[in-house]
Amino acid sequence: MITPDPKADLHTYLQSARDALLWKLEGLSEYDIRRPLTPTGTNLLGLVKHAAGVELGYLGDVFGRPSGEPLPWLDEGAETNADMWATADESREFVVELYRRAWRHADATVEALALDTVGRVPWWPDGKDEVTLHHAVVRVIADTHRHAGHADIVRELLDGAVGMSKGNDAVAPGDSAWWETYRSRLERAAREADRGA
Helix, strand or coil: CCCCCHHHHHHHHHHHHHHHHHHCCCCCCHHHHHCCCCCCCCCHHHHHHHHHHHHHHHCCHHHCCCCCCCCHHHCCCCCCCHHHCCCCCCCHHHHHHHHHHHHHHHHHHHHHCCCCCEEECCCCCCCCCEEEHHHHHHHHHHHHHHHHHHHHHHHHHHHCCCCCECCECCCCCCCHHHHHHHHHHHHHHHHHHHHHC
């Protein structure tokens, strides 16, 4: 008989998203991990920096367990979106290590507290600012997987690499000719649907 372990299940899904997000940086230049590839500036290293702040906030500060990590980009009066990109002085190593420290801190919070522990989210409106640890972990999992998806698309735009991890691209098999034919078919279907609308 399998004994349910909700914390272990949550950790498995959170860690898979963390790992996927970091994998997207592998093998790329400093320029490529920082360059904005969408009109809103989405970039790989910025996604990792943001994810570190999310974990330290929701799975640390919210439950009275501050990490002590200085995050000046989240301070009151900080530049808008400062958590979504890395300055030239914030190295890849700095951001990745910050994220790994955030994991350890978040994991320690989840380990130490019951899932029904109530915390307070200071950036939510008064009276609507309470959250259980379970809810906070699910929120962080959803946010991290969302950004891992963003990272997947950004990485594909950079060099064609896709998937959750090396050896697990979760994409239909096909060579470049097959993908070009597939993409052309989708383009035709989109144009036909548009004409028929």
